[in-house]
């Protein structure tokens with residue numbers, strides 16, 4: 695990592711420290727007693743889609759689990775294996791009793807591209823990426839059946855969104871998720887961050903489509919004055 699990155703991170707922590715451990719440290723004192731987030735967000739590890747940054751969240755606001763391509767695996771018998779995402783979901787639902795689970799997908803997702811390309815990332819028996827993104831195999835199948843003749847870019851975008859729905863379906867395979875939903879204590883949501891347009895979309899069950907929750911900013915057409923930097 696270039697040293698300027700490290701300096702940036704240290705300066706960033708100093709700003710955080712000033713904000714929360716300065717004269718008014720009441721929020722941190724409160725949080726030291728325990729966290730009570732109302733949402734679990736399952737997002738992608740992609741450096742461009744930090745949920746806290748995107749949503750202006752503060753400490754204690756949101757419980758987050760990030761992984762490649764924001765996938766939720768189906769519930770499996772534990773058998774002593776290591777299921778990080780499943781553990782995060784269980785903790786959020788059973789212990790924190792969150793009110794909602796949001797699966798946040800995004801445009802230009804490298805994990806979804808790997809899924810759509812369908813080639814192992816390496817021949818190594820330790821190739822975890824290919825196996826992981828394979829969770830979205832059903833989303834890939836539905837994308838190829840409906841958009842088989844579309845460009846690869848279009849297919850990726852379609853799959854990014856259908857993979858969110860696949861994860862929502864997989865969420866329903868966890869017994870404590872289904873139970874909390876049946877009891878009206880929990881809801882699940884599919885969101886999509888359009889990185890190109892700066893839009894936030896949400897899946898609408900009624901229309902069966904992702905619709906803007908926050909639309910793209912309207913940009914005035916380029917004109918000579920703004921191009922020359924003159925403020926109007």
Ligand SMILES: [Zn+2]
Nearest residue numbers: 738740763803
């Ligand atoms: Zn991604």
